[in-house]
Amino acid sequence: MLLKVTTSRTLSAGRKADLEEYSVPLNVVQAQHSRDAIAKMVYAKVFNWLVARINESLAQQGAQESHAFIGILDIYGFEVFQTNSFEQLCINYANEQLQQHFIVHTFKQEQELYKHEGIQWKEVPYSDNRDCLELLQDSKRGLFSLLDEICRMPKPKDEGYLERVYSDHLGKSKRLQQPRPGKDSGFIHSAREAFVVDHFAGKVCYAVMGFVSKNTDALTVDCELALAGSRHSIMGMCFKPAEAAPKSSDRPRGFGLGGGGGSGGAGGTGARAKKATVSSSYMSQMAKLQEDLQACAPHFIRCIKTNRASKANAFDGSYVLMQLRCSGMMEALELMQAGYPTRCPYKELATRYRPVMPPAVSRLSDALFVEAILEALEMERTKYKLGITRVFFRAGQLAFLERLTGQGDISSEEIVTRVTKWLHNRRKRMIRLGMLGMLVFTRMLRVIRLARMLQAATRILLPLQRWCNRATATRRSKAATAIQALVRGSLASRRWRAQRWGVLLLQRLARGMLARRSTGRMVQVQRKRQEAANAVRADHARRRQTRMSTVANADLKKAQAQHLVKASTDAAQSAAGQPPRRNPTVGIRGPSSPETTPSAAVAVMPAEVDSTLKQLLELSKQQSRQLDSTLVRLSSLETRVAVGGGRSSITDGGYSEREEEDEAVGILSSNSASIAGFDPQQ
Incomplete structure (x- = not known):
């Protein structure tokens, strides 16, 4: 039967009504795991x-x-x-838990008790493994929680657990390290195969190969049924169903760590909602053990190996000393020595030793009774x-006290005498x-009086001192303000002079540049003005000459017309038989015409002569008016140009230089055209 359940397992398929079971063979590794799980479960049960x-x-029985x-x-x-x-x-891990329990009860509680009782002593440093x-x-x-988390994954691997740990x-954590294989470290595994934990007893390298399979080591249903059906009485009793098993509260209380498997404990073939891993079961068992240990008054026995090979009559001093140091025994011995x-409580000692003491001593209070007994027995003050x-x-003083009181070496009268003497000395003390206290109290009163006077x-002096301090601070503040004002003024003046010099330099450069540009434009404008003035003057002279010649x-034409009229009049008079009249003003010669004779005159009608003269007079007046207006406009243009100075854009009339030049050229051209259109021969 065991051979069958270790080499195969039963699988069920289908519904409850049509449930079919199949037997699936296991490979070598699975069979080995099943065998180990059966062995661990049998050991635990x-x-x-x-x-x-x-x-x-x-x-x-019966109690x-x-x-x-x-x-x-x-x-x-x-x-x-x-x-x-x-x-x-x-x-x-279990050893780490017990070491922490040893540290708590040996060091922490001991030092807290000394502080609570008011005992002055020097604290002993010790190493705490709480972080481990x-x-x-x-x-x-x-590390155990990470292992359970990896085991709950679909395909857990040992390498994945190592990666999560790192x-x-x-x-x-300073307690976890990577292994470095070598002769000095003593490790044979690399960082890809193992991790190192620094325990209180030293560094240990753990290879992660097989962690997942060992943590999920649980019995199959076939194995549990086979073990429960065993014909051996003890095995049948251990693997009986869970409902028939005794409750944990019914069994007597005591210590004990169950053996290994994930199905460890008192469970059997009953239905389980969830199979616990080995690490979780182990941690729950350790927690229960810690609860029992905390409720007890522990006494510790340390087992030390004399050599690494476990041989008889061989003592390795360095190895023993290393074990003592790692287990905290050196600090414990130092604590016991210091x-x-x-x-012992006062009441317990008083109750124990009052019956053997005289009534004069027994009437004392518990604390005073114990102190009197210790003084009467002449125990050294350094011993308690x-x-x-x-x-x-x-260490050993309580046994000495019992030996003294039990042997009866000291008589009652001697104890009473010593106690009476000690009480008398105590009263004197x-x-x-009290007298010293009174003296101290009197001195304190004097000091208090002096303190009050002070x-x-x-x-009185504090306000004066504050006023002096304020006056000094004000004087220093004013002096500092004056110095700051002078320094800031000097710096500002320097900055202003530097800025002013720079601004003036920039102004000079800019004005020089603008002046040079303006001078060039003024020279051009002056030149244009001079040319325009020369042209105006030449035109004015030409127009004047033209007007004079006109x-x-x-x-001349008027004189010629008068001469013609006179000639026609004389011709008419001669035809009528009247002698011609001589008028000395009529015979005017022109500068280039020959003297007019009656034979050369042309007879014209008086009406035509008058109309011709009127046209000549109107033309002459029109030319004179145009010439005067031209001269006036040229004069005003010259005035605007002169007033404009070196400006190159706007003058008095709102004209620019280009507009003034165009206007002057236009006037000259129009006047020239009008003069050129006049025909003197007409």
Whole structure:
């Protein structure tokens, strides 16, 4: 039957009504995993059954159930091999938990008790492995939690678990490192195969090969049914159904860690909602163990190996010293040497030793009774310390006290005498301390009076000092303000002079440049003006000469007309038989015409002569008016040009230089045309 369930498994398919079962063979690796799971489960079940039977046999028959017990916890030691796997990680995690429990009860609670009781002593430094436990058991990013998370994936791999470990903790936790193979480190695995955890006992390299399969190591249904149907009485009892198994609260209380498999505990073939992994089951068992340990008063026994080979009569001093240092025993010994490991409440000691003491001593209070007994027995002050509620002894002093009181070496009269003497000395000491207190109190009163007088003087002097300080601060502020004003004025003056010099330089350069440009334009304008003035003058002279010649020609024509009229008149008179009349003003000769004779005259009608003369006179007046207007416009144009100076765009009349030149040329051209159109021969 075991051969069948370790080499095959049963699969069910179909609905409940038509359920069909198939037997699927397992390969070699799967068969090995099934075999190991059966062995671990059998060990766990038998171990739990054995512990339950021992507790039942130790229980008193007929006695009421008691929660008081004495538990012995024998845990496997710290393991370090050449190749460390998942089993070594679980074992070393348990050792880390127990080391933390040892540190808490040996160091932390001890020092807190000393502080609470008011015992003055020097604290002993110790190494705490809390960070290593957080690396292993953290609920979100611990090594066991990451392993469970990887195992819940569809196709979990050991390499994926190693990558998650490095990505979440490498460089963030000083307890996790990468292995460096070599002779110095002693590691044989590389960083792609393993990781290193720095435990309290040293560094351990864990190879991740097989982590996933070992964490999901659980029995199949076929294996559970086969073990439950065993004919062996113990096996049948261990693997009976879950509903028939005893509850955890019914079994006697005690210590114990269940064995390995994921289906560990008291479970059997009952239906399970969810199969727990090995790491999660192991952590829950460790949490339950910690609860039991916290509820107890622990006493520790350290087992030390004398040599690495576990041989008899061989002692390796360096190896033993290394174990003592790693387990924290050196700090514990230093704490015991510097501290007071034995402590007893005052009431307990008083109740224990009052019956053997005389009544004169027994009437004292608990704390005073214990102090009197210690003084009467002449115990050294360095061997004990009196706290608020208890007395603290050095190692071995309580046994010395019991030996003295139990042997009866000291008589009652001697104890009474010593106690009376000690009480008398104590009373004297108290009186002396009271007198010293009074003296101190008197001195304190004097100091208080002097302090009050000093305070009153200070109340008077402080305002004066504040006023002096304000006056000094004001004077310094004004001086600083004056110096700042001078410095700022000097700097501003310098900046202003520099800016002014630069502005003036820029102005000179700009004005020079503008002046040079303006001078060039003025020379051109002056030249154009001179040319225009010369042209106007020449035209004016020519027009004047033309007008004079026109007037002369008009006078000549008038004279010729008068001569012709006279000649015609004389011709008419001669024809009528009248002698011609002589008029000396008529006979006017022209500059180029011959003397007019009656024979050369042309007879014209008087009406035609008058109309011709009128046309000549009108033409002469029109030419004179045009010439005068031309001269006036030229004069006004010259005036505007003269007033404009060096400007090159706008003058008095709103004309530009180009418009003035065009106007002057137009006037000259129109007048020239009008003069040229006049025919003197007409």
